[in-house]
Amino acid sequence: MMKAFLEIHRQEAGYRPIHDRIHDFGEVEQTLSTRERKMQASRCMDCGVPFCHWACPLGNKAPEWNEALAKGDWEQAYALLASTNPFPEFTGRICPALCEKACVLNHYNHEPTTNRENECSIIEASFREGYIQPRIPSRNGKSVAVIGSGPAGLSAANYLNQMGYAVTVFEKNESAGGLLRYGIPNFKLNKAIIDRRLRLMEQEGIVFSYNEDIQCDELFAKQYDAVVIATGTPTARDLRVPGRELKGVHFALEILSQQNRVLAGMEFSKDERITAKGKDVLVIGGGDTGSDCIGTAHRQGCKSVTQIEIMPKPVEGPEDPQNPWPNWPRTLKTTSSHEEGCTRRWNINTLEFLGKDGKLTGVRVQEIDWKPNPDGGRPLMVEKGEPEVIKAELVLLAMGFLKPEHPQYPDNVFVCGDAANGASLVVRALASGRQTAIKVNQYLAK
Numbered sequence: 001m002m003k004a005f006l007e008i009h010r011q012e013a014g015y016r017p018i019h020d021r022i023h024d025f026g027e028v029e030q031t032l033s034t035r036e037r038k039m040q041a042s043r044c045m046d047c048g049v050p051f052c053h054w055a056c057p058l059g060n061k062a063p064e065w066n067e068a069l070a071k072g073d074w075e076q077a078y079a080l081l082a083s084t085n086p087f088p089e090f091t092g093r094i095c096p097a098l099c100e101k102a103c104v105l106n107h108y109n110h111e112p113t114t115n116r117e118n119e120c121s122i123i124e125a126s127f128r129e130g131y132i133q134p135r136i137p138s139r140n141g142k143s144v145a146v147i148g149s150g151p152a153g154l155s156a157a158n159y160l161n162q163m164g165y166a167v168t169v170f171e172k173n174e175s176a177g178g179l180l181r182y183g184i185p186n187f188k189l190n191k192a193i194i195d196r197r198l199r200l201m202e203q204e205g206i207v208f209s210y211n212e213d214i215q216c217d218e219l220f221a222k223q224y225d226a227v228v229i230a231t232g233t234p235t236a237r238d239l240r241v242p243g244r245e246l247k248g249v250h251f252a253l254e255i256l257s258q259q260n261r262v263l264a265g266m267e268f269s270k271d272e273r274i275t276a277k278g279k280d281v282l283v284i285g286g287g288d289t290g291s292d293c294i295g296t297a298h299r300q301g302c303k304s305v306t307q308i309e310i311m312p313k314p315v316e317g318p319e320d321p322q323n324p325w326p327n328w329p330r331t332l333k334t335t336s337s338h339e340e341g342c343t344r345r346w347n348i349n350t351l352e353f354l355g356k357d358g359k360l361t362g363v364r365v366q367e368i369d370w371k372p373n374p375d376g377g378r379p380l381m382v383e384k385g386e387p388e389v390i391k392a393e394l395v396l397l398a399m400g401f402l403k404p405e406h407p408q409y410p411d412n413v414f415v416c417g418d419a420a421n422g423a424s425l426v427v428r429a430l431a432s433g434r435q436t437a438i439k440v441n442q443y444l445a446k
Contacts, residue, residue, distance in 0.1 A: 004042040004070075010111035011040060015336045022298045025186040025263055028336045029093070037121045041069035044113045047104050051326070052115065055102030057431035058084045058091075062099055062115045069118060078126040081119060086158045086430060087197060089127075090151065090180060092120025093189050095427050101328060110318040127196065134203040140164035142225040142444055147214050150178020151426045152417020153230030154197075155433025156440075157206050160228075163441050167206045168224075172213040175264075178232055180426070182257035185292050187299070187336075191264065221410045226440045229409075230433065232418045233401035239284065243353025248360030250274055252289045252398035259296055276302035280391050282363055283307040284350055285398030288335075293396040295337030306343040306390055310381075312370060313346035351387060353395065362389045414440055 013030040015021065021028045032040065044066035052062045061080050068077035081088050095116055103112030126132050142165050146157045149171040161167045175181055177194045202208065214220065221227050236251045243249070255274045262268065276297035283290045283297075286309030297305050313332065315321070320329040338344065352364040367385030403422035406415055416436035417429040 004039070005045055005105055005111075005113075008039055008043050010043070010105075010114060011036060012114060013117055015339070018340050021187065021336075022340050025259075025299055027093075027190050028187050028295075031121065031124075032117070037118065038070055038072060040114045041066040041118050043105070043111075044070070045104060051102040051104065052099035052113075055098040055326075056084075057098070057425070057428045058434070060084050060099065060115075060119075062113065062118075065122060066113060066115070066118060069122060074122065074125045074129065075131050077122045078131050081122050085119070086155050086434065087151070088119045088123035089193050089197065090189070091427050091430070092116055092123055093193070094184060096425065098328070098425075098427070102326065106318075107325065132200065134200060135162065136204055137162050137164050139166060142166070143168070144226045144228065144440060145170060145214075145220070145224040146228045146230060147216060148172075148178060148230035148232060148417075148419065149176035149208065150230060150232050150417065150429065151180060152232070152419070152429035152433040152436075153178065153228065154201070155430040156228045156230060156416055156437045157433075158201060159434050159437035160440060161201070161204055161206050163437065165225075165440075165444075169206060169208045170212040170214045171208065171210050174210055176208055176210070182260055183253055183289070183292075185256060185296055186260060186263055187295055188292070191260065216409060216413055218410055221413050225412065225444055227409075227413045228433075228436055228440065229406070229413060229415045229419055230417045230436075231404070233404055233423045235402045235404065236397065237399040237402055239350060239397055239399065241350055241352055243355055243360075246353050246355040246360045247358055248355070248393055249353055249395045250397065252283075252285070252293050252396045255296060255396060256289075256292055259300070274394075276300040276305075276394050278303055279393040281305045281394045281396065282390055282392035283396045283398055285309065285400070286311065286344075286346070287398065287400065289400075290396070290398035291333075291335040291337045293398055294342050295335075295340060297394075297396075298337070298340045302394075304343070305341065306345070306392070307338075308345045308348040308350070308365065308390075310349055310368070311346065347384070349381065354389065360393055360395060362391045363395060364389050412443065414443075 013032050015028045044063050046063045050063050065077040065080040097116040099115045100112040106112035144160050144165045144167050146153045146169045149169050157167045157169050277300050281297045281302045283293045294305050314330050316332045320331050323330045348365050349368045354362040366387045368381050369384045370379040373380050401423040414436050416432045
């Protein structure tokens with residue numbers, strides 16, 4: 001079994017056909033058969049020094065649960081997976097799989113073990129087979145409030161609840177999940193997956209209170225033995241150039257969250273509705289959020305999509321000579337949304353939004369270049385090409401989020417996830433929630 005990687009190549013489940021998937025918001029990723037999944041798990045070499053452990057913020061024991069999966073022991077695989085990861089159904093769908101970039105097989109022939117897909121298969125089989133049942137802990141008489149129900153908040157709440165604390169989660173929106181629900185499109189994460197986990201958490205005793213915009217002050221903190229702030233990074237980075245006020249310029253999360261709410265049954269008026277239908281769309285920002293906007297625009301029936309990024313084009317290929325292992329390779333990423341059709345451009349600076357009668361008609365941009373800063377630090381941006389106009393009736397700003405600043409809180413208040421560290425990965429948020437739960441427990445044990 002330990003030599004299976006010599007004979008079996010990496011096989012990914014792949015995506016549904018483009019002509020099929022762009023007409024709905026169903027998950028684009030497919031699944032392998034049970035036999036194929038076990039074969040993929042058998043490719044894991046069970047390395048003497050498993051770098052996947054080190055690379056995963058949660059410390060997932062990939063070699064151990066891959067071995068159990070390869071042997072067909074799905075229940076044992078789940079027990080090993082759940083020992084480090086509170087929500088494999090989330091990371092199994094949307095994690096960039098830091099473990100796979102660290103996999104020895106990746107360095108050997110760029111065919112790492114399919115850890116992320118294996119993880120998703122294990123958790124789905126576990127729900128299906130009934131391995132996952134509510135675990136109701138004995139209570140210790142102390143209470144904790146968690147403000148925010150994104151991945152960090154849910155993780156902290158889950159661990160604190162299992163430690164015996166009475167946990168109440170306060171959420172400003174109508175449902176829990178944070179960016180899992182309101183930022184990530186359904187074609188990457190079906191919201192029924194979140195609801196299934198929330199039902200289990202409620203059965204285990206966690207109380208969710210919705211439409212509660214809580215501001216943590218000394219008075220609120222006194223009502224609980226401890227408070228965990230997991231409010232994420234709510235402020236998107238803006239682009240303050242002329243014409244920003246024109247109708248048709250929106251933050252990425254405005255369209256992403258609204259579309260997810262529409263799919264959940266919420267109704268919006270014609271004036272409120274943000275749609276790409278029949279429009280030329282420009283996405284400003286080259287990251288995952290921008291990619292999500294592209295996929296959403298296609299499903300709404302856009303005329304065209306262009307994505308621009310102010311930074312240079314990443315290296316094409318599996319390795320980045322400028323950022324070698326063990327650093328994350330900054331290589332060109334082509335997502336399922338990009339495959340659906342998109343003009344991508346790099347080293348493009350936005351100068352002005354153009355409009356007529358208050359409505360967006362285009363964006364004036366300019367090609368730029370980056371030169372080393374003689375004083376060190378951030379490279380200097382220099383003009384390269386002549387200004388040009390990209391036609392667009394809808395612009396989506398996907399340039400990241402600002403790290404929040406916090407006041408001085410009482411000693412029993414803890415900040416975790418993106419709220420503490422700035423925008424990052426879901427898997428890092430889960431790890432932060434777990435570590436914060438440990439800190440809360442240590443504090444209350446004094």
